Amino acid sequence: MSPWEALALLLLLATGALVVTLRNAIHAALALILNFLVLAGVYVGLDARFLGFIQVIVYAGAIVVLFLFVIMLLFAAQGEVGFDPLVRSKPLAALLALGVALALFSGLWGLNLAFTKDLQGGLPQALGPLLYGDWLFVLLAVGFLLMAATVVAVALVQPTRPLDALRPEERKEEKEVVR
Amino acid sequence: MNYPLDPYWMAALKALLVVVGLLTAFAFMTLIERRLLARFQIRMGPNRVGPLGLFQPIADAIKSIFKEDLVVERADKVIFVLAPLIGVVFALLAFGAIPFGPPGSFFGFQPWVLNLDLGLLYLFAVSEMAIYGIFLAGWASGSKYSLLGSLRSSASLISYELGLGIALLSPVLLVGSLNLNDIVNWQQEHGWLALYAFPAFLVYMIAALAEAARTPFDLPEAEQELVGGYHTEYSSIKWALFQMTEYIHFITASALIPTLFLGGWTMPFWNVPYLWMFLKIAFFLFFFIWIRATWFRLRYDQLLRFGWGFLFPVALVWFLVTALVVALDLPRSYLLYLSLATLLVLLGAVMYSPKPVRKGGGA
Numbered sequence: 001m002s003p004w005e006a007l008a009l010l011l012l013l014a015t016g017a018l019v020v021t022l023r024n025a026i027h028a029a030l031a032l033i034l035n036f037l038v039l040a041g042v043y044v045g046l047d048a049r050f051l052g053f054i055q056v057i058v059y060a061g062a063i064v065v066l067f068l069f070v071i072m073l074l075f076a077a078q079g080e081v082g083f084d085p086l087v088r089s090k091p092l093a094a095l096l097a098l099g100v101a102l103a104l105f106s107g108l109w110g111l112n113l114a115f116t117k118d119l120q121g122g123l124p125q126a127l128g129p130l131l132y133g134d135w136l137f138v139l140l141a142v143g144f145l146l147m148a149a150t151v152v153a154v155a156l157v158q159p160t161r162p163l164d165a166l167r168p169e170e171r172k173e174e175k176e177v178v179r
Numbered sequence: 180m181n182y183p184l185d186p187y188w189m190a191a192l193k194a195l196l197v198v199v200g201l202l203t204a205f206a207f208m209t210l211i212e213r214r215l216l217a218r219f220q221i222r223m224g225p226n227r228v229g230p231l232g233l234f235q236p237i238a239d240a241i242k243s244i245f246k247e248d249l250v251v252e253r254a255d256k257v258i259f260v261l262a263p264l265i266g267v268v269f270a271l272l273a274f275g276a277i278p279f280g281p282p283g284s285f286f287g288f289q290p291w292v293l294n295l296d297l298g299l300l301y302l303f304a305v306s307e308m309a310i311y312g313i314f315l316a317g318w319a320s321g322s323k324y325s326l327l328g329s330l331r332s333s334a335s336l337i338s339y340e341l342g343l344g345i346a347l348l349s350p351v352l353l354v355g356s357l358n359l360n361d362i363v364n365w366q367q368e369h370g371w372l373a374l375y376a377f378p379a380f381l382v383y384m385i386a387a388l389a390e391a392a393r394t395p396f397d398l399p400e401a402e403q404e405l406v407g408g409y410h411t412e413y414s415s416i417k418w419a420l421f422q423m424t425e426y427i428h429f430i431t432a433s434a435l436i437p438t439l440f441l442g443g444w445t446m447p448f449w450n451v452p453y454l455w456m457f458l459k460i461a462f463f464l465f466f467f468i469w470i471r472a473t474w475f476r477l478r479y480d481q482l483l484r485f486g487w488g489f490l491f492p493v494a495l496v497w498f499l500v501t502a503l504v505v506a507l508d509l510p511r512s513y514l515l516y517l518s519l520a521t522l523l524v525l526l527g528a529v530m531y532s533p534k535p536v537r538k539g540g541g542a
Contacts, residue, residue: 026258026318033311053300061307062340065314065333072318072326123296124357 004045011038025071029064036060048122182294182360183282193285193292197275205426206236212468219472239419246415253321254412262319263413263420266312270427273305277434278360280444280452290444290452291360298359299347302435303340306390310336312424317409328408335482336390342490343386346379349501350439353511363443373440375511377518378497380440381525382490387432389486392425394471396482433463 001009015038018031036059043052120126131139185193210225210232217224226232250259275292284290295301310333317329350372351357354365366372373380389396410421437443437459444456477485504513 024255026255026315030258030315049297050300053297053304056304057300057307061304061310062337065307065310065337068314068318069330069333072330121296125355 008038008042008045012042026068029067029071032067033060033064036064043122047119050122050124050127052122183289185288189288190292193288194275197292198271201271201274201427201430202423204430205423206240208426208430208464209239209422210235211464212471215465215468216472219469243419244416248415248417249412251321251412255319255321258315258319259412260417262312262316263417263424264312265315266309266424267420267427269305269309269312270424270431273302273309273431274427274434276301276359277431277438278363278443279456284452294360295358297357299351299357303344306428307340309424309428312421313409316413316421320409320412322412325409325411328411331479332392332409335396335486336392338483338486339386339389339396339490342382342486342494343390345491345494345498346382346386347439348494348498349376349379352498352501352505353514359438359443362439363445366442367445369511371440371442374518375514376440376497376501378493378521379501380436382494382497383440384436386486386490387436388467388470389482391428391432391467393429393467395474395477397476429467430460430464433467434460436463 012035015031015035019028019035022028022031036055040052040055040060043049043055117130118126119130213235214224214226214232224232225235228234228238250256276295276298278291278294279285280290282289293301313336314329314333317325317327317332320326350362353372353375354362356362356365362372369375410418413421434456437456441459442455444452446455500517501514503509504511
């Protein structure tokens with residue numbers, strides 16, 4: 001393990017731990033940004049430059065901004081959220097996390113990756129034909145999945161009546177005014 | 180294409196030069212903008228400090244450094260200090276990728292700091308990260324007005340980033356590269372990209388104006404509604420850092436528009452490196468100040484509707500047209516005619532003024 005790899009691993013672990021341990025949700029989101037930036041650096045180091053920049057633009061840029069937006073809009077930055085519905089769930093969560101880590105490691109163990117295609121250091125000129133050629137249907141499936149999720153999310157928050165519709169008592173008042 | 184590389188000490192020196200140059204340009208842009216705005220509004224503007232008011236930026240700098248630096252009680256102390264720094268750092272990072280001449284024209288070295296194969300993606304990444312400066316400042320201030328300002332700014336920046344990105348896709352499709360040098364060289368050979376992609380050029384210009392939060396889109400700091408927007412609670416040097424961020428974005432946008440659409444440092448005649456680039460930057464700086472002096476601020480829902488309802492679809496349609504031309508391998512001159520047609524449509528729309536219809540009851 002080279003010093004750079006060790007540093008990246010250390011930073012990734014530290015920022016990841018900060019994301020789940022910081023009490024303030026905004027600080028946790030900032031730690032998440034740091035984590036994503038280090039991850040982007042790892043991608044660039046692995047010659048996946050396009051993926052690295054996409055990681056910064058999409059995840060560290062757009063998605064965490066959305067997180068922050070919601071946290072700020074709902075004033076949800078405080079650590080004390082009041083009633084805790086899952087009592088003493090921490091050991092269970094730790095066990096689950098350990099299990100996931102073990103599953104991922106066991107998957108890595110027998111993995112034999114061989115590079116058959118020249119990706120020119122992960123440039124889009126080389127990635128494009130691959131993504132829209134061999135992997136076209138996978139890409140479309142992922143896109144469809146995301147779109148379906150968006151449609152469902154919008155459908156779930158549909159109000160039962162239009163937001164600018166008048167309440168019954170307001171309607172009565174309006175009638176009086178109009179005459 | 181392969182471009183020559185500089186030794187590291189040279190790249191570091193040029194990076195320092197860019198930073199110093201940008202900070203000087205920021206100081207004098209404040210003066211130039213105030214003088215020009217004054218001229219547009221038929222008044223004098225700052226003209227007391229030094230000849231023609233030339234030392235005004237220095238006086239401003241001294242004032243803002245020595246003023247009392249307040250950190251409000253309700254603020255999140257760490258992020259409150261960190262936010263302006265994040266803003267300035269990421270604003271400064273973008274400028275280095277812009278080429279100012281052919282390889283070897285900077286005393287035998289390269290006239291750019293960074294030459295990345297993914298130059299455009301780099302610019303996007305940096306400008307997205309720069310949003311955090313404004314965003315966190317508003318929240319860390321612990322004030323409602325600041326929070327509203329920062330929520331506004333992040334919503335509008337994210338919305339316009341989309342139009343910006345899709346407007347850039349059509350030039351990228353034509354050039355076939357994300358490298359800024361490749362884009363400039365392509366334009367030297369084939370003609371300016373603004374001619375091939377006029378709608379994309381317009382959309383990019385408007386969106387860049389919004390990204391720099393210049394006047395028709397300066398909702399985040401609408402002083403009539405929000406006191407001062409996201410920097411309400413900031414004073415002295417931290418406030419100056421926000422001004423710095425804003426002006427550096429402004430200068431970078433004015434440099435990127437010519438680089439991407441108007442041939443960069445090249446010119447069809449009398450091709451001198453640096454000269455044309457500086458002239459083009461100066462033109463766009465003046466143009467944006469002119470817009471500021473002329474136009475009023477949009478209302479917030481109008482701003483978002485304009486971004487999503489007009490800029491985004493126009494950029495998308497033009498991207499599809501360009502993609503069609505490139506995919507079917509049609510002659511690229513079709514795009515020139517189509518661009519001309521859109522220009523004519525735009526002119527027609529500007530000139531068209533129907534007789535106002537009186538609303539309400541009769542005479």
